[in-house]
Amino acid sequence: MSRPAVPPWLAHALRTQRGPVPWSAVIRGVLAAGPLLLAGVLAGRTPVGVLAAIGAMLAGLNDRPGSRRAAVRRLGLPALAGALGLLVGTCAGQGLAAVPLTLALTGLGLLAGGVSAIGPVASAAGTQLLVGAALGAGMPAAESGWQRALAFLAGAGWLLVLRLALPTPGSLAGDFRFDGERAAVAAVYDAVAALLEAVGGEQATARRAALTAALDHAQDALAGPRLRRYASSAAERRLHARYAAALPLAEAATALFWAGEPVSARAAAGPRRLAAAVRDNTATGPLPAPHRSAPALRALDDALLRAAEAFDRGKPTDLHTRRRTAGTLVRIALGAGGREYGLRVALCFGAGAAVAQALHHTRWYGHHQHWYWLPATAVFLVKPDLGPLVSRVLCRAAGTVLGALVFAGFAAVLPRPDGLIALVAVSGALIPVATRHFAAQTAVVTVLVLSLLMAGGEPQASVSRIGETLLACVIVLVVGHLPMPGQRGGGVRARVAAAGDAAQAYLVHVVSRSQDRATRWTLRREAYRALAEARAAVVLAAAELPPLARHAEGADEIVATLERLVDTTTACAVHLDDSGRLAARHLDRLAELLAEFEEGRERTALRLPGLPLAG
Structure with a gap:
């Protein structure tokens, strides 16, 4: 008897990403939130230390493998948005009553949701904008909005400094500033070789998709801010030229894939040597030429010759830049996808804030003074970047329950504040590994945030946080299935x-x-x-x-x-x-x-x- 197929929404919830442990990101996690909290405690400004640690934690969620120049945008733009959200949320929370505050947060959710449709970095920025607004409005404190925003920005900035300054393992032999870029460009040549080896076989289509992914990754790795306006160092010029030289190779390999006729192993040998030269920052040496028996093979041979020349004295180009104007980005944000996602984010965020404020004035909340958890949770749950709706709801609920129970156990035995600071540092180190599964990431973040809040003076709140998370899950599930103006999808x-x-x-x-x-x-x-x-x-x-x-x-x-x-x-x-x-x-x-x-x-x-x- 054949087993029944697992539904796609459940299969996604059970799927886990695999790969090597990102040790450099783990080290940055240890040196980020925990030390910032410790500095705040030692300086007698624990609330400021908590906000700085939260900024570092949210930046850590965006600290993915890649180049340093790409990390500036990937970590920096969301951090600026989060600081702005804290400022706006604090001012709104101090100056508005419950109903106007809810309407203001709903409007902010509409804006952030539309912007999030532009791309991954914009999505992270929209998320941190709303999380910052929820924290600012729901965490009354003595600090002004500017002080909070600066503390948050300092925490994220500290992690970015660590990302730019610390070398990755194995990169000390060369110019470690460009180790991420070199790895990305070398992966393109490896992907070209892999496609050539698979031409005419069952894996050819998957290899062509892998080549596209490698080119996308290299494009992003080279698209960050340069050291100066133009590529100023020899290393930068070589990287730009070597990426540009890979484009005609990829074109020729794709033409061979389209023809579907297997090619000799000799055809893949040249791109493999080019990949090794990029990775080791060395000369190419002699390149074996493929047979010139077909147009695509002749194009491959010509591309190899041009690549060999580019490796020696190629001029930098701007082929790596995505040519999307401001008008294009605005059209994406205001288009069908941006409008639909913006409405759902606005409804989830606004409903979460309204329910949280209503519960804040009931006995259900008891002695817990802050109502930010529910709307902040709704922001993460409504993000399609994290998977299908039911999958991320299940993972969020399971991860929060597990994280809250784990924290409750540690909180009962750890000394304060030393034990909580150590728990924050350990959780920060686990975030880069936990990002492989949304439930695991949620569990680690829950432990880290509850530790920060208790260190800041809040009582142990595991049970109430579980309840608020489940309420957020219900809100997002309902809003996610509501009909919207216009066409779905x-x-x-x-x-x-x-x-x-x-x-x-x-x-x-x-x-x-x-x-x-x-x-x-x-x-x-x-x-x-x-x-x-x-x-x-x-x-x-x-x-x-x-x-x-x-x-x-x-x-x-x-x-x-x-x-x-x-x-x-x-x-x-x-x-x-x-x-x-x-x-x-x-x-x-x-x-x-x-x-x-x-x-x-x-x-x-x-x-x-x-x-x-x-x-």
């Missing part, structure tokens, strides 16, 4: 429409036979990146409960068609470079895919715009 529709626009722009550029290869590679990058974002949104929507998942039915087929269309466009570009014209099989395949897109668009419930070239 706005987030998925926006991502798929953006992927269609990017694929269209890339196809138009290629079939126009433009000789501007730099623009072509930039458009190709944007098309594959938009497709990866659309694919992630579709997978997430498919793992929701059936009442929500049905609103995105058919989107996976459309994304798959667009992926094949962009692959075919890449093969067309390589063939045009080689022969100056398109073969009949290219034209037939393009027509077939455009027609397939139109058929899928008519069947799906997303009501996507068509591609003009489909006619």
Whole structure:
């Protein structure tokens, strides 16, 4: 007898990410929140130390593997938003009554939700803005809003300083400032080699997706602030040139993947040597050339020659920059996805604040004076970045219960404040490991926050925090299933429409036979990146409960068609470079895919715009 399949929403809740332990992030976690709390206690300013430690903790949730320059934006922008939220929340909490305060927080949730639709960094910034506002409004204290904001910003800034200053393990042999960038660019060449090895096999499609992910990661790693306005050091110039040299290699490998004919092992040897040269910051040495028996193989050979030259004396370029204007970002925030998510965030945050304030004046709250926990919990629960709705609700509830029980046990035996400071330091070290599963992350954060609050003078509050978390889970579940103005599935529709626009722009550029290869590679990058974002949104929507998942039915087929269309466009570009014209099989395949897109668009419930070239 076959076992019944696990529902997607439950399978997601049970899934755990794997990978090596990020020891450098663990060390930063030990040196962040705990020492900041200790400094506040020793200085007689414990509340300030608590806020600084909270700032470091929230920054630690965004402290992911990558380059130092990318960490400036990934940690810094959310920290600035959190400090602003603390300032606004403190001023609103001190100057407004309960009903106007709830309305103000609801409006702030609408703004933060729309901004969160722009991307991961914007989502983290929106989250910290609302968490900071809840803390500021729900934690009455003697400090002014400016003092609180500065303390929070100092805590996050301390973790950012640690991220920029401390070398990662194994990077001391070279210029450790660029170890993250070197690893990201080397991963691109490894991904090209892996795709070439898999051409014609069952793993080829997965390897092509892995190449896109590696290019996205390298693009982000190089897109942070430079040491100066222009790449000023030899190391920076080499990294920019080596990333740019990988783009034509990726294009040729994708064209070979589209053709589906296996290539010799010799073809992958060159990219492997280039990856080793980037990783070790050494010269390439002789590169084995592939056979030049087909247009894509000739393109691969030419790209290897250009890469060898770029490794020696390549000029820096700006090909790594995502070309999204302020107007584009505003359109994303105000589009269907931003509006739908903004409304849900506003309702969850506003309802959480209203219920928390109502309970604050009842006996249920007892001696607990602060009501921030419920709306702050709702902010994390409403984030689709953390998984499908039911999955993250289950993980949040389980993690909070476990964390509260663990803390209650420690609080009964640990000395104060020394034991609580040690518990904060240990929890900070565990956060980088616990981010592999939302329930584990929630448990560790719960222990850390309860430790901070008790160190700041609050009584032991494990039971009430469990109750508030469960209330937040109910609120988010209800709001998550409410009908909204307009069509459901706005987030998925926006991502798929953006992927269609990017694929269209890339196809138009290629079939126009433009000789501007730099623009072509930039458009190709944007098309594959938009497709990866659309694919992630579709997978997430498919793992929701059936009442929500049905609103995105058919989107996976459309994304798959667009992926094949962009692959075919890449093969067309390589063939045009080689022969100056398109073969009949290219034209037939393009027509077939455009027609397939139109058929899928008519069947799906997303009501996507068509591609003009489909006619």
